Amino acid sequence: MSTPSYVPWTEKHKPRSIAEIKEIVGEADYVDKFVNWLKNWKPGSKAALLYGPPGVGKTLLVEVVAKEFNYELIELNASDTRTESVLRRLVGQSSKTISLYGARGKLIFLDEVDGLSGTEDRGGVGAIVELVKVSMVPMAMAANDPWDPKLRPLRDVSVMIEFKRLRMTSIIKHLKKICAREGIIADEKALRIIADLAEGDMRSAVNDLQAVAQGKSRLTVSDVSWLRARNRQYQAFDVLRMLFSAKRCDDARGVMNMSALDYETLMLWIDENLPRQYTDPEELAKAYYYLARADVFLGRMKRRQRWELLKYVIDFMTAGVATSKIRPYRFTKYSFPQKLLLMARARQMRALREAICERIASKCHLSKRKASTEMIPYLHVIYEAPGLAKKDISKWLRLDSSMESLLKKQG
Numbered sequence: 001m002s003t004p005s006y007v008p009w010t011e012k013h014k015p016r017s018i019a020e021i022k023e024i025v026g027e028a029d030y031v032d033k034f035v036n037w038l039k040n041w042k043p044g045s046k047a048a049l050l051y052g053p054p055g056v057g058k059t060l061l062v063e064v065v066a067k068e069f070n071y072e073l074i075e076l077n078a079s080d081t082r083t084e085s086v087l088r089r090l091v092g093q094s095s096k097t098i099s100l101y102g103a104r105g106k107l108i109f110l111d112e113v114d115g116l117s118g119t120e121d122r123g124g125v126g127a128i129v130e131l132v133k134v135s136m137v138p139m140a141m142a143a144n145d146p147w148d149p150k151l152r153p154l155r156d157v158s159v160m161i162e163f164k165r166l167r168m169t170s171i172i173k174h175l176k177k178i179c180a181r182e183g184i185i186a187d188e189k190a191l192r193i194i195a196d197l198a199e200g201d202m203r204s205a206v207n208d209l210q211a212v213a214q215g216k217s218r219l220t221v222s223d224v225s226w227l228r229a230r231n232r233q234y235q236a237f238d239v240l241r242m243l244f245s246a247k248r249c250d251d252a253r254g255v256m257n258m259s260a261l262d263y264e265t266l267m268l269w270i271d272e273n274l275p276r277q278y279t280d281p282e283e284l285a286k287a288y289y290y291l292a293r294a295d296v297f298l299g300r301m302k303r304r305q306r307w308e309l310l311k312y313v314i315d316f317m318t319a320g321v322a323t324s325k326i327r328p329y330r331f332t333k334y335s336f337p338q339k340l341l342l343m344a345r346a347r348q349m350r351a352l353r354e355a356i357c358e359r360i361a362s363k364c365h366l367s368k369r370k371a372s373t374e375m376i377p378y379l380h381v382i383y384e385a386p387g388l389a390k391k392d393i394s395k396w397l398r399l400d401s402s403m404e405s406l407l408k409k410q411g
């Protein structure tokens, strides 16, 4: 059975064993350090804090080691508010799970501890530190920046294991392996460019490779050339530029993977900027036709919960829109979708109005709803008229100038 094409290559081709990791990263000491920590761990020992830049294999190593030594891995995300209560339950338990095949050790993995708060008592660093001290189960943690002062107490109870950016040679080696498995003949130079752009981040390199090489039998330097023009965080403008200049359907579809925007937001961006990009009426009509089709499918997908329709939404809004061009791509200045601006403004107004109601409610002993229906209309009249007691009212209700101007504007 062939794997469906939307499986990310970071999953499909991730190393499955310690040996495979070592083959890629060489004799990196962090692998042995972590294995030894786990092997020697007993209640009262320190936790392990794996740290280093994103995409270098921290999570990966924990997963692979757990699997290889037959530990039951319990992965928790530190920024999840439920994590602390789950942890509390776990740390007190026996460190072994009894299964059909005998006793199996547990390993708790708390990922992304940078996200922990330093001060709050619930779910904060302090709570985790206490749990580490009493845990009957080994706890591993991962962080990008462990030197943040708020993580200091955590460092004190942990064995520190450093991960560095991966070397070019390691990244290229892995990319070559993936190409071989996918049946892609890749130019060394093309892989070199991808690896170079990744700046030591394997996740980013593999994602880039998938974006440029999936479905191809050959990968050349010209296939990857557009990666160069990109900075790592895709800005909407770059996404649009790539979309409108795409010469082939595949390239147009590819922008969806590159983009940090979700498809609905991207649709707004395209909608706003179509008339700027396409000035020829024929091009414009065609492009709007495809965008409208995308919108129809999007509506159907959401109404009927038919998520498989998403591929048509994406095809229409990317490949359809890109292939509508007749004339060559020309540089265009794009602009922010008006609809998003209006929505943001409306949200701001609602929040402001809410805040005014709150103040009236507490001063006049009313519900906020009553304040809104029975007081605000009068305040509008007062604030619109010249003179009157505006100053005193503002002072009494502690309204700031933005609140005052809201009351002035709407009647």
Ligand SMILES: Nc1ncnc2c1ncn2[C@@H]1O[C@H](COP(=O)(O)OP(=O)(O)O)[C@@H](O)[C@H]1O
Residues within 6 Å of the ligand: 009, 010, 011, 013, 014, 015, 021, 024, 025, 053, 054, 055, 056, 057, 058, 059, 060, 061, 142, 174, 202, 203, 204, 206
């Ligand atoms: N040393 C490595 N060898 C091969 N692939 C790796 C390596 N490190 C990371 N990757 C790839 O990058 C992906 C993300 O790695 P991950 O362990 O989640 O990074 P981190 O936790 O450090 O941010 C993995 O799923 C894997 O596909």
Ligand SMILES: [Mg+2]
Residues within 6 Å of the ligand: 058, 059, 060, 111, 142
């Ligand atoms: Mg991770």
